[in-house]
Amino acid sequence: MDWSEIFGPDALVVLLSTSVAFAMPTALAAVGETVAERAGVLNLGLEGMLLSGALASFLVAYYVGSVALGTLAGVAIGIALGALMAFLSVTLKTEQIINGIAIVLVAQGITAFTFEKLFGGGEQPTVAGIPDVNVPLLHSIPGVGPVLFEQNVLFYVSVAIALGVCLLLTRTRFGLSVSAVGESPAAAEAMAVSVARTRWLALLVGGAMAGLGGAVLVLGQLNVFEEDVSGGRGWIAIALVIFGRWNPLFVLGGAFLFGFTDALQIRVQAVSGGIASTVPTEIFGALPYAVTLVVMVAATVWAGRDAQPAALGVPFRKGVGA
């Protein structure tokens, strides 16, 4: 087996540039989920928000013909579902796990039904793709240039937003409020930080990020919608938040690490002889999960402290002690 076909400079650049693009929907959803969980709400509805964002953005882009409006529609439906989650979990204080799963089920049912009603029996509809844009100067940096600066506009927007949310969480007053509310809601409330308001905002941000992830998946990469097009990315994003120890930068890194090893395993399969290979394909399939798990566990041991928000999953009721 010729390893230079995988780790040679040219091959590696191609591998990296496709894998960062493909990891983007998961990365966006995972960063959004970090915000929600840091505020103390376990949002299991992520997969449904991704899926709904994907369909909404596809339909608007298909009928209106505008990728920008399609993307906004994806974000909007994500915010709407985030609001639903917030209403159920924060305002009504009901069981978060059940709310999240219900949102996934509703989204799967509605998206499949809507798509079937609109396009069933006909040819599969597609939307126009968006061209790649080379960022002046930056794209000519060897190695980094082709990987990060020869992507489509949606990719740059996504990177900016993901980093922006990381900053929001670690460097602003809102981020501090989020952490306070997630660690000790009673104390936060005593310091005049509204738990309900902060959790609502955190869920809206989380929903928006997942909706954007759905739009990036469909408009930035696939140009088609299919039933369950999100393919479990929402669930992987939730796992990444835990592995990333609720640190948005670790989570972001984890998403790209997962995307990279996933692209890598497909490449290794092809180079090692594909269907003629003597190595069982299941080993390749397990690789991304194994690598991500090992790296994350190592990072946790190295960081050496329990990072889970103390009030995660616990509805806050005034006067009922924390």
Next chain:
Amino acid sequence: MGVESVMRLTTWKAVPICLAAIVLATGAASCGDDDDGGGGGGGQAGGGQDKVKTAIVLPCATSDPWCKQGYDAAKALQKQGAIDLKVTTNAPQDTAGVTRVLAQYAQSGTQLILAHSTWQDAAFAVAKQFPDVDIASYAFELRDNVAILEEPIYQAAYLAGMLAGGLTESNTIGGSAGQDVPLCHAELEAFEDGAKRTNKQVKMIDAYIGDWNDSAKGKQATQAQIDQGADVVIACGGGPATGMAQAIKEANISGFGYVGDMSSQAPKNMVGSVLYNLGPYFKAAVTDVKDDTFRPAKRYEFGLADGGVSLQLNDGYSVKEIPANVMDQMEKVQDQIKSGEFKVPYEAGA
């Protein structure tokens, strides 16, 4: 916390679940298209009515190539007046879920259920519980009232491979599939064999993406093959095929559609599609039910010779000209397969 507030919470907790249940139920109900062509069906099962009461259960929407092929074939039989048809789309994929769907049809007097996915366990369970109903599905074993639909797609893939061998300039072709199952393994092997027949130097690279529905991953797999020099590709599975179509369009190389006619997804880049036509399958099953010859159930297999599979070329293909001698060779082999003179090797893997 008082009992009252617990009660209130419990009631509210039920809201999202009820909402989900209502939405799913409405969805399922309106998808359960009652396509009864008329006839109405009297009380007596066989009372002078010779239309076979048939239901087709599809795992996806009818816009999906796999489901469209099944749906179209059943619809055609309905148009001919051979069957009364009921359709369920987007049926649940899990055994418990689809068992309920199949059982509902079995219970309501359906004679033949076409379970258009790999639903062996559900089919066996329902066949046992309702011994009067006949079922055709994708199973590994036969039961007295469960017939197997075979998918000799590899025969058409061989012909596609012959064209691929003539078209490739890099002498590298690619194939991606959901998982290493006999259907896909045989398809990819036949594609490679066909290509080697017209071009001795061809090298095939392929990958299993580990998922049947994830189009993004399918696209990534094909892109990886293109990066490694592949310029003609094929896929096996819904997600892999949809992703492949998008990848070849972007890179402007050639590819072959899978199961249904996929030329609309990459109009200039699809050389053609490897079609799986369910017409002969469903017709045979319906005729058997009507003539009371369904049992003991059999394996239905219709290859290239019987129109069960075919290679449909795409007129809009314009990446490059298919060399005339390669086309001639392919057509000759196609005739030889049809006449039984040549048999495409079936290599389903270990």
